[in-house]
Amino acid sequence: MVDAARHPKIDVRTYTQVERVEGFVGNFKVQLREKARYVIADRCNGCGDCAKVCPIEVPNRFELDLAPRKAAYVAMSQSVPLLYTIDQEACIHCYKCVEACGALDAIDFSQEDKIVWEDIGAIVVATGFNHFDPSVIPEYGYNQYPNVITAMEMERLNNSAGPTVGNLIRPSDGENPKRLAIINCVGSRDKRFNPWCSNFCCMYAIKNAVLLKQMYPEIELSIYYIDIRTPSKGYEEFYERAREMGIKFIQGRPSLITEDKKSHNLFVHSEDITLGLVTEYEYDMVMLNQAAVPQPDVDSVSSVLNIQQSPGGWFMEYHPKLRPLDTPTDGIFIAGACQGPKDIPASVASGSATASRAGRILHSDEWEIEPIIAQVWEDRCVSADGKKCGICAKACPYNAITVEVGTAAQVTTAKCHGCGGCVAECPHNAITQLHYTDAQILAQIRALLADKPEEKIFAFRCHWCSYGGADMAGTSHFEYSANERGVRVMCSARMDTDFIYEAYRLGAGAVLYSGCHPQDCHYITGQLVGASRAERLQKIFDKMGMSPGRFRIEWISAAEGQKYANVIDEMQQTIDEIGKEKLLAEIESMKPEMEKRARRMYEVPDVTDASDYSDKMKIAMTLEVVDIGK
Amino acid sequence: MENKDKPLSFMEQVQAIPGGEAVSVCFSCGTCVSRCLIQQKVEKAYNPRRMMKMVMMDLRESAFDSPTTWLCSSCELCYPACPQEIHISGVINAVKELAIEKGKRSPLKTAEVNTKTCVACGLCVEVCPYKAVHLVEKNIPNRGKNMTIAEVDNEHCMACGLCSSVCRSNSIELTEDCTDENVIDSLRNWLTEQSVKVTA
Numbered sequence: 052m053v054d055a056a057r058h059p060k061i062d063v064r065t066y067t068q069v070e071r072v073e074g075f076v077g078n079f080k081v082q083l084r085e086k087a088r089y090v091i092a093d094r095c096n097g098c099g100d101c102a103k104v105c106p107i108e109v110p111n112r113f114e115l116d117l118a119p120r121k122a123a124y125v126a127m128s129q130s131v132p133l134l135y136t137i138d139q140e141a142c143i144h145c146y147k148c149v150e151a152c153g154a155l156d157a158i159d160f161s162q163e164d165k166i167v168w169e170d171i172g173a174i175v176v177a178t179g180f181n182h183f184d185p186s187v188i189p190e191y192g193y194n195q196y197p198n199v200i201t202a203m204e205m206e207r208l209n210n211s212a213g214p215t216v217g218n219l220i221r222p223s224d225g226e227n228p229k230r231l232a233i234i235n236c237v238g239s240r241d242k243r244f245n246p247w248c249s250n251f252c253c254m255y256a257i258k259n260a261v262l263l264k265q266m267y268p269e270i271e272l273s274i275y276y277i278d279i280r281t282p283s284k285g286y287e288e289f290y291e292r293a294r295e296m297g298i299k300f301i302q303g304r305p306s307l308i309t310e311d312k313k314s315h316n317l318f319v320h321s322e323d324i325t326l327g328l329v330t331e332y333e334y335d336m337v338m339l340n341q342a343a344v345p346q347p348d349v350d351s352v353s354s355v356l357n358i359q360q361s362p363g364g365w366f367m368e369y370h371p372k373l374r375p376l377d378t379p380t381d382g383i384f385i386a387g388a389c390q391g392p393k394d395i396p397a398s399v400a401s402g403s404a405t406a407s408r409a410g411r412i413l414h415s416d417e418w419e420i421e422p423i424i425a426q427v428w429e430d431r432c433v434s435a436d437g438k439k440c441g442i443c444a445k446a447c448p449y450n451a452i453t454v455e456v457g458t459a460a461q462v463t464t465a466k467c468h469g470c471g472g473c474v475a476e477c478p479h480n481a482i483t484q485l486h487y488t489d490a491q492i493l494a495q496i497r498a499l500l501a502d503k504p505e506e507k508i509f510a511f512r513c514h515w516c517s518y519g520g521a522d523m524a525g526t527s528h529f530e531y532s533a534n535e536r537g538v539r540v541m542c543s544a545r546m547d548t549d550f551i552y553e554a555y556r557l558g559a560g561a562v563l564y565s566g567c568h569p570q571d572c573h574y575i576t577g578q579l580v581g582a583s584r585a586e587r588l589q590k591i592f593d594k595m596g597m598s599p600g601r602f603r604i605e606w607i608s609a610a611e612g613q614k615y616a617n618v619i620d621e622m623q624q625t626i627d628e629i630g631k632e633k634l635l636a637e638i639e640s641m642k643p644e645m646e647k648r649a650r651r652m653y654e655v656p657d658v659t660d661a662s663d664y665s666d667k668m669k670i671a672m673t674l675e676v677v678d679i680g681k
Numbered sequence: 682m683e684n685k686d687k688p689l690s691f692m693e694q695v696q697a698i699p700g701g702e703a704v705s706v707c708f709s710c711g712t713c714v715s716r717c718l719i720q721q722k723v724e725k726a727y728n729p730r731r732m733m734k735m736v737m738m739d740l741r742e743s744a745f746d747s748p749t750t751w752l753c754s755s756c757e758l759c760y761p762a763c764p765q766e767i768h769i770s771g772v773i774n775a776v777k778e779l780a781i782e783k784g785k786r787s788p789l790k791t792a793e794v795n796t797k798t799c800v801a802c803g804l805c806v807e808v809c810p811y812k813a814v815h816l817v818e819k820n821i822p823n824r825g826k827n828m829t830i831a832e833v834d835n836e837h838c839m840a841c842g843l844c845s846s847v848c849r850s851n852s853i854e855l856t857e858d859c860t861d862e863n864v865i866d867s868l869r870n871w872l873t874e875q876s877v878k879v880t881a
């Protein structure tokens with residue numbers, strides 16, 4: 052930390068909050084609130100004379116309230132930079148500190164929060180994790196029995212810089228405990244609270260036990276566990292060492308802790324499952340390994356940065372295996388335990404990796420993106436005519452579209468990932484997607500349904516999942532109906548209602564609307580846009596009296612080749628069961644309605660005209676690089 | 682490909698009965714066992730965690746013969762403590778239903794109806810927490826044909842004795858140690874002991 056603060060290219064801003072983030076990769080503008088410390092940073096030398104004279108004591112959060120601090124304080128003795136802060140909520144304005152500071156004259160009670168804007172190229176989020184409060188588990192008596200403590204409290208109690216100078220004492224009487232129980236999975240692997248494994252508590256349980264055994268060789272230590280998880284280099288060997296030292300490992304999750312009111316000793320009730328015996332052992336002290344949980348402010352951080360959360364509230368990665376540190380927003384990365392519980396080696400590794408990912412951006416003048424971005428045809432956008440619309444902006448998972456009444460919607464190209472959701476949602480056909488224009492897709496549909504359309508099963512597949520599923524069915528040589536024909540778009544969000552109507556107007560026997568399972572969507576929420584549109588369509592077709600099964604919605608992953616083959620076969624069966632005569636009659640009777648519904652499709656420029664049209668709008672069609680403005 | 686004709690495994694059968702669905706997510710932590718009063722006060726061999734495992738490992742016969750199958754009183758002490766949110770008594774009752782189906786019988790000394798005095802008021806039917814008492818029509822020797830009378834379903838009776846405590850005509854009671862007379866005797870003895878202690 053000291054090295055970081057000294058580094059000429061690292062600017063450490065503590066006591067500063069990120070309040071707004073605007074712009075895009077390479078071009079972020081970030082609003083910071085530098086909170087008032089009531090101490091002038093350039094003058095304070097960290098001597099601490101102010102704290103010595105300050106008469107006010109409040110609980111010290113860093114010491115988990117196990118010790119006090121003054122109203123003039125530093126968070127901890129190793130704080131970098133070592134700058135004192137006056138806690139205005141506690142301060143009684145006696146100004147003793149001002150006197151003690153003397154000639155340095157570093158204390159300034161008139162200071163106010165400062166708002167500054169910075170130009171930032173890339174952002175790494177490393178906001179870490181928080182600790183589960185075990186007092187919500189009544190069985191364990193935390194906050195009720197003084198000698199039940201948390202692992203975090205233990206970290207302070209056995210730390211030589213901590214409030215007891217490393218002397219482990221029982222809060223009830225100040226004695227050293229002779230028998231200590233450590234309980235794992237407190238609030239972790241517990242569906243009532245947090246279903247996940249907190250990753251590092253097994254290991255720090257063993258670490259603390261080994262440390263305590265070294266400090267107090269006489270101490271009896273038992274670790275209660277469901278499973279001990281040691282899946283890293285050297286970890287199992289460390290576990291082995293703990294057993295060699297005589298630390299007891301009891302497999303069983305305690306169901307209850309009770310207390311002897313006089314001695315404040317504790318009884319841990321648990322089954323020892325390896326023995327099949329219910330046990331009740333007495334201890335002087337119990338340490339609860341509380342779950343790692345997301346920070347309480349994840350929602351506001353998510354919304355400031357426009358990044359998403361995985362279930363539970365951990366920040367979400369772009370792809371769990373292939374892009375584990377990127378967020379779906381280009382230029383914003385996640386490192387350490389904010390992405391999910393990680394120990395120190397893993398946090399440091401991800402920190403270094405994100406730094407180099409961010410470095411790539413800072414060292415390039417241009418940023419390559421896929422050329423499949425959305426583009427607004429300004430003369431069609433009703434917003435330009437002063438009408439309120441903004442449907443495109445709502446569909447965009449990346450906040451890449453800004454809509455202001457009076458001007459046409461604007462796509463920030465560097466933010467657009469090319470799902471095509473806005474294109475399909477726009478009711479005025481005012482947006483197109485390069486390489487996936489309406490005209491191109493319609494041309495494919497028309498070509499594929501030119502011959503005996505009533506025999507065809509027409510599939511709309513997304514690039515990442517259902518197309519991969521179809522591919523998998525092919526490469527695995529799964530047999531399925533040869534009547535399947537299909538087009539590929541990037542995301543189910545691009546599957547325009549008009550494409551479906553057009554397929555039916557042309558006489559398709561059946562239509563498949565397929566894409567990723569929602570959790571697999573490569574465009575954050577693109578699948579949701581696609582899915583709700585598909586459900587709307589299903590209702591419309593039901594109302595029109597379409598035979599059940601002629602329109603089918605299926606979410607198929609790239610690994611589900613067999614499912615793809617099965618779905619197509621079932622659709623073939625549906626067509627066969629309806630029978631050619633009835634099918635043809637149904638197609639014919641619905642044609643006018645389909646034609647009416649797809650009518651605005653005919654207004655879109657043809658394939659050849661589309662590029663001319665775009666050129667006319669003076670927007671480069673060959674946009675492959677964006678200048679990131681440096 | 683799934684084989685539709687394959688017979689259901691023991692676990693699948695248990696999961697098919699309402700209440701038995703969640704058995705497969707048990708990770709054997711033992712919380713339920715050390716929570717359970719039947720285990721601690723009545724029968725050491727009683728072990729819901731092992732019951733979950735027997736179901737998962739297809740040990741049908743061992744499960745049917747286990748006291749756990751027959752002694753669970755659905756007191757629900759374990760359910761709110763289970764970190765996997767398994768409705769444990771639901772699983773045990775599902776096993777019990779399958780055991781009964783296979784002709785297994787409860788080892789409990791269940792309640793008995795005195796057919797000579799029962800007046801079919803139905804109070805016992807109302808209070809039984811296990812729905813183990815029903816009113817039926819029966820021929821009672823020396824009393825009459827097609828008489829309405831209470832009848833205990835031995836497989837579902839948990840011998841809690843609630844029925845006998847509400848019966849106004851003393852026509853339903855538990856057997857052996859738990860007859861009304863025995864209970865009153867032991868209560869009287871206990872009270873005498875207490876008063877001896879107090880006066881001494």
Ligand SMILES: Cc1cc2nc3c(=O)[nH]c(=O)nc-3n(C[C@H](O)[C@H](O)[C@H](O)COP(=O)(O)OP(=O)(O)OC[C@H]3O[C@@H](n4cnc5c(N)ncnc54)[C@H](O)[C@@H]3O)c2cc1C
Nearest residue numbers: 177178179180202203251255387388389393394395396398
């Ligand atoms: C009791 C206990 C013992 C442990 N022992 C070990 C061990 O022995 N070995 C080991 O490898 N791991 C151990 N760990 C795990 C270790 O704590 C984590 O791996 C590590 O802290 C993760 O580092 P991090 O930087 O991602 O997050 P954190 O350490 O949580 O750091 C996040 C930082 O971001 C700051 N922050 C949060 N929100 C904001 C915001 N909005 N704006 C600005 N700043 C913000 C926080 O103040 C904090 O300083 C232990 C954990 C516990 C609970």
Ligand code: SF4
Nearest residue numbers: 235239248249252253
């Ligand atoms: S790391 Fe160990 S103690 Fe922590 S939640 Fe996972 S299994 Fe439980």
Ligand code: SF4
Nearest residue numbers: 707710711712713763
């Ligand atoms: S408490 Fe739940 S998870 Fe644990 S052994 Fe019992 S049933 Fe299984």
